[in-house]
Amino acid sequence: MSVKRPQKSGRAARQKRGSKTPWFRQNWLDVLVLGAWSMTLFRYWITGKLFLLLHPDYMWLANSAAVILLGMAIFKLVKGRRRIQAPPSHTTLLPPQLSSLILLGVAVLGFIFTPQAFAREKAIQRGISDSLTLTRSQPQRFVRQASSEERTIIDWIRTLNVYPEPDAYADQAVNVSGFVIHPEEWPEEYLMLSRFVLTCCAADAYPVGLPVQLAVSRQAYAPDSWLQIEGKMLTSTINGQRQLTIEPTKIETIPEPRNPYEY
Amino acid sequence: MEQLSNGLTLFFSLLVEAIPFLLIGVAFSSLLLFFVDERTLIKFLPKTPLMGAIAGSLMGVFFPVCECGNVPVARRLIVQGAPSSVAVGFLLAAPTINPVVFWATWVAFRDQPEIVFLRVIFTLVIAVTIAWVFSRQPDMRPILHPAVARQMPQIRKSEPINPLLRSGTFLLLTDGSTLQLDDPAAILTKTPAQPFAVKIQLVIDNMVQELKELGAVLILGSAIAAFVQVAVPRDWILTLGQNFITSILAMMLLAAVVSICSTVDSFFALSFASTFTTGAQLAFLVFGPMIDLKNIGLLMTLFKPRAIIYIFILAAQMCFILTLFMNLYVS
Numbered sequence: 146m147s148v149k150r151p152q153k154s155g156r157a158a159r160q161k162r163g164s165k166t167p168w169f170r171q172n173w174l175d176v177l178v179l180g181a182w183s184m185t186l187f188r189y190w191i192t193g194k195l196f197l198l199l200h201p202d203y204m205w206l207a208n209s210a211a212v213i214l215l216g217m218a219i220f221k222l223v224k225g226r227r228r229i230q231a232p233p234s235h236t237t238l239l240p241p242q243l244s245s246l247i248l249l250g251v252a253v254l255g256f257i258f259t260p261q262a263f264a265r266e267k268a269i270q271r272g273i274s275d276s277l278t279l280t281r282s283q284p285q286r287f288v289r290q291a292s293s294e295e296r297t298i299i300d301w302i303r304t305l306n307v308y309p310e311p312d313a314y315a316d317q318a319v320n321v322s323g324f325v326i327h328p329e330e331w332p333e334e335y336l337m338l339s340r341f342v343l344t345c346c347a348a349d350a351y352p353v354g355l356p357v358q359l360a361v362s363r364q365a366y367a368p369d370s371w372l373q374i375e376g377k378m379l380t381s382t383i384n385g386q387r388q389l390t391i392e393p394t395k396i397e398t399i400p401e402p403r404n405p406y407e408y
Numbered sequence: 409m410e411q412l413s414n415g416l417t418l419f420f421s422l423l424v425e426a427i428p429f430l431l432i433g434v435a436f437s438s439l440l441l442f443f444v445d446e447r448t449l450i451k452f453l454p455k456t457p458l459m460g461a462i463a464g465s466l467m468g469v470f471f472p473v474c475e476c477g478n479v480p481v482a483r484r485l486i487v488q489g490a491p492s493s494v495a496v497g498f499l500l501a502a503p504t505i506n507p508v509v510f511w512a513t514w515v516a517f518r519d520q521p522e523i524v525f526l527r528v529i530f531t532l533v534i535a536v537t538i539a540w541v542f543s544r545q546p547d548m549r550p551i552l553h554p555a556v557a558r559q560m561p562q563i564r565k566s567e568p569i570n571p572l573l574r575s576g577t578f579l580l581l582t583d584g585s586t587l588q589l590d591d592p593a594a595i596l597t598k599t600p601a602q603p604f605a606v607k608i609q610l611v612i613d614n615m616v617q618e619l620k621e622l623g624a625v626l627i628l629g630s631a632i633a634a635f636v637q638v639a640v641p642r643d644w645i646l647t648l649g650q651n652f653i654t655s656i657l658a659m660m661l662l663a664a665v666v667s668i669c670s671t672v673d674s675f676f677a678l679s680f681a682s683t684f685t686t687g688a689q690l691a692f693l694v695f696g697p698m699i700d701l702k703n704i705g706l707l708m709t710l711f712k713p714r715a716i717i718y719i720f721i722l723a724a725q726m727c728f729i730l731t732l733f734m735n736l737y738v739s
Contacts, residue, residue, distance in 0.1 A: 175616050182427070189424065198421035203515060206428035213431055220612055241617075244624035251423070251627050260417040264410070345516050347421030348633070348679035 172221060174245045179218035181252035186211035188256060196404040197260040199346050262405040263341050263350055264369045265326045293317040293378075298340045299407045301389075302353045311380040311389035319391050322373040322399060325366050326354060331383055336363040338374060338391065343406045350406065356383055356390045366396070373397045411638050419634035422679065426626055426672035429512045430619065433671035436508060437477035438614040442607050444471075446481070450490045457493045457543035458536075464490075464497030465535040468506040474670040475503035475697045477618070479706040486710070487559045492548045497539030500723065503670040503697035504531040513693065516674035517681075523690060526734065530694045534726045538719060551715035553708070622669045625702060629668035633679045645683045652735040655688035656728060663696030670697035687735030695727040 189195040190208050199207060293314070296304065298321050305311075323338040331337075339354030357374060358381055359365070366372060376393035383390070449470075453463050471481055482499040486492075503509065505528055517523040542548075549557040636645070649655045659680070668676050673696050677689045699720050707716050 175620070178620065179616065186424065186427070195424070197417065198424050203425060207424050210428040210431050217612060217616060221616060224609055224612075241620060244620045247624045247627055248620060254416075255420055255423070258416050258420065260420060261410075261413045263414060263417070344519050345678055346425040346675065347418055348425075348637075348675060349516075349681055351682055 171241075174242075174249070176218050176221045178245055178248045178252065179214050179221060181249055181256065183211050183214035183218060185252050185255040186214065189260075193403055194260050196406070197262050197347065200343050200408060201404075203345065260347075262401060263347070263352075264324060265339075294320040294375075297321060297407055298323050298338065298355055299342050299353055301355055305389060311378075311387055314378045314389055315380060317378045318375075319378055320373075320375045321355070321391070322371065322402070323354065324371050324401075324405075325363075325368050327363055327368050331356070333362045333364075334359045335381075335383055335390075336366060338372060340407050341405070343408055356381070356388055358390050358392050366398075371399045371401050373399045415634045415638040418637055418679070419630050422630040422633060422675050423627065425515075426512075426630070426675050427623070429508065429671045430622055430626060430669065431615075432508050433472065433474050433477075433669065434615045434618040434622065435611075436472040437474070437618060438611045440471055440473065440477075440481070441614060442611055446484050446490075447488050450485065450488055450494075453490065453494055455491065457491075458540055460491045460493035461497045461536045461539035461543060464494035464539055465501035465532055466505060467494070467498050468502030468504070471498075471502055472506040472508040473502060474509070474622070475700070475703050475706075478502045479703070479710060483556060483710050486548065486552070486556060491543065492545055493539045493543035495548075496542040496719075497535050500538055500698050500719070501531050501535035504528065504694065505535075509670050509674075509697075512671055513674040516678045520681075520686070522738075523686065523693070526690055527693045530690060530727070530730050531697070533730065534694065534698070534723055537726065538722050541718075541722065551712050553710055553712060556710055625667055626669060626672055629666045629673075629676055632666055633676050637679055649680065649684035649688065652685060652687070652732065655685045656691045656731050656735065659684060659688040659692040660695045660724065660727065663692045664700045666696070667700040667702035668696065673697070685735050686738075687731035687733075690734060691727055691731040694731070695723065698723045698727075 186207055189198065190204075190211060195204050195207060296319070301319070301321070304314075321338060323340045326337040326339050328335075328337055336357050336359065337354040338357050339352050341350040341352050343350050357376075358379070373396075374391055374393045375395040376391050379390055379392050380387055381390040382388070449467075454460055468478075471478070473481060478499060481502070482495050485498060486495045510524070510528065513524045513527055514521075545551060648658050659677075663673075666676065674693060677692045680692075681689060704716060704720075707719075711719075
C-alpha cells in the first residue's frame with residue numbers, strides 16, 4: 146500500500162543516520178508522532194471503522210487530516226536536518242517530551258484498538274427513550290414518506306414526536322432493523338429494538354428504540370443481537386404506558402451492519 | 409470490559425473529530441506568526457475606548473488562533489502600542505470569535521444552533537465589557553508583567569537616546585537602525601526578510617510544535633470526557649447537570665481545569681449535551697477559552713496577578729449571570 150511506504154523508508158533512513166546529536170532525536174520523535182497519527186487515521190479510513198466514530202458528513206475532515214499529517218511527517222523527515230530556530234511563542238502546560246510521548250502512545254493505542262459499536266449496556270447507561278424530547282435533537286424537518294415500510298427506527302421516533310398518538314399508526318406496515326435490548330421492567334414477551342443516533346461523533350450518540358411484542362419469550366433473541374423485523378404497528382400498554390409497538394410477522398437475525406448508527 | 413471498550417471508542421471518536429480542527433487552528437496561528445504584521449493593523453484601529461473594545465474583540469476574525477496562540481499575539485499588540493481596550497478585547501474574544509472555532513462549534517452543535525450563536529454573542533458581551541473596563545487604565549504598564557512593560561512604546565518614543573546608552577544586545581541593521589536581540593517581542597515584530605522556503609519551514613516547525621503541545625492537552629481532555637461518560641454513575645451526572653445553578657458551576661470549573669483548546673472544546677462539551685443544561689454547555693464554551701489553567705500560565709507572562717484576578721472575576725461573574733439567565737428564561 147502506498148500509504149505505508151514513507152514510514153518504512155523513514156525508519157530505514159533514521160537507522161542509517163543514527164541519533165548522535167540531541168536535536169536530531171527530537172526531530173525523529175516528531176516524525177514518529179506525526180506518522181503514527183497519520184497511520185491510525187488511515188487505518189480507520191481504510192477499514193471503515195470511521196463509521197463507528199464519526200458522522201459521515203465529517204469523515205472527509207479526518208481523512209484529510211490523515212493525508213496532511215503524513216505530508217508533515219515526510220516534510221519533517223526530509224527537511225528536519227536543517228535546524229532553524231523557531232521564535233519563542235508558548236509557555237506550555239506539559240513538558241514537550243512528555244507531550245510527544247503522550248501523543249505517540251495514544252496513536253499506537255489507536256492503531257491497535259478496534260472501535261466497537263455501542264450496544265445495550267451503553268444504551269441503558271445513556272437512558273433509552275422512545276421520544277426525542279429528552280434528548281438534544283429537535284426535528285428540523287418532517288419528511289412524509291411514501292410508505293411506512295421505508296421508515297427506519299429514527300424516522301418512526303421523529304414521526305411519533307410530531308404526532309404522538311399511537312393509534313394513528315395502527316396497522317401501518319413496518320420494516321426496521323436494530324439491536325435487541327431487554328428492558329428489565331418490561332414483561333417477558335416484549336423486547337426493545339434499538340439504534341444509536343449520531344449528530345457529530347460517537348460522543349453524542351444517543352439511543353432510540355421501539356417495543357416489539359413477541360409471541361414467545363424474549364429469551365429467544367439474545368441482547369445485542371441484530372434483527373430485521375417486518376410486521377405492522379399496534380398500540381399496546383406496557384407498564385401502564387400506551388406505546389406504539391411492532392407486531393412482527395417475520396423476524397430475521399442479521400449481522401451487525403458496517404454502519405450501525407443512524408443519522 | 410465493555411465499559412473500557414465504550415470509553416476508548418468515545419475517546420477516539422472525540423480525538424478523530426477534533427484533530428482536523430486542531431490542525432487547521434495551528435496552521436492559521438503559525439501562518440499568522442510569519443506572514444502578518446500587527447503594526448499595520450494597529451494603525452487602522454479606532455482609538456475611542458468602546459469602539460476599540462469592539463474592534464479588539466472582533467479581531468479574532470482575522471486571527472483564527474485559540475487561547476494558546478492569542479496570548480503571544482496580544483503581547484505583540486501591547487508592545488506595539490495597541491490601546492488597552494483593543495488588547496484585552498482581543499485576548500478574551502479572539503479564541504472564540506474566529507471562523508475556525510465557529511465552524512467547529514457548528515459541526516458539533518448543528519442541532520442546537522442557539523448554542524453556536526449565543527456562544528459568539530455572550531463572548532462578545534463579556535469581552536467588550538471587560539475591555540471597556542480596562543480602557544479606564546490608558547497606561548497599562550502598572551498592570552503588566554515588568555518584562556512586557558519594559559518593551560512598551562513609551563521607551564521607543566524616547567528613542568532619540570542613543571541605542572548605545574541602552575543595555576542589551578543589539579544588531580545593527582543595514583538601514584542604520586538597531587534590533588535588540590535579547591528582546592523576543594522585538595525579534596518577532598522586526599523579523600528580517602527571510603526567503604519563502606525558510607518561512608515555510610518555520611511555519612511547519614511551529615505547527616508541529618503547537619500540535620504537540622495542544623494535542624497532548626486535547627488527549628487529556630478527551631480522556632476526562634470519556635471517563636466521566638462511562639465511569640461516573642448517570643444519576644450523579646443528571647443530578648448535577650439538570651440543576652440550573654450547579655450545572656453551570658460544574659461546567660465552568662471543568663472548563664477551567666480541563667484547559668482544552670477552544671478550537672476543539674465544542675466536541676468536549678458535546679459529550680455532555682444530553683445530560684447538562686444548555687446554559688451549562690454555553691458556560692463551558694464561553695468561559696473556557698477566556699480563563700483556564702493553561703491560559704493562566706500564559707497570562708502570567710503578560711499581566712501582573714492583580715490584573716489576571718480582575719479578568720477572572722469579571723469573566724466568571726458575567727458568564728455565570730448570562731448563562732443562568734439563559735437557563736431560567738430562554739431554554
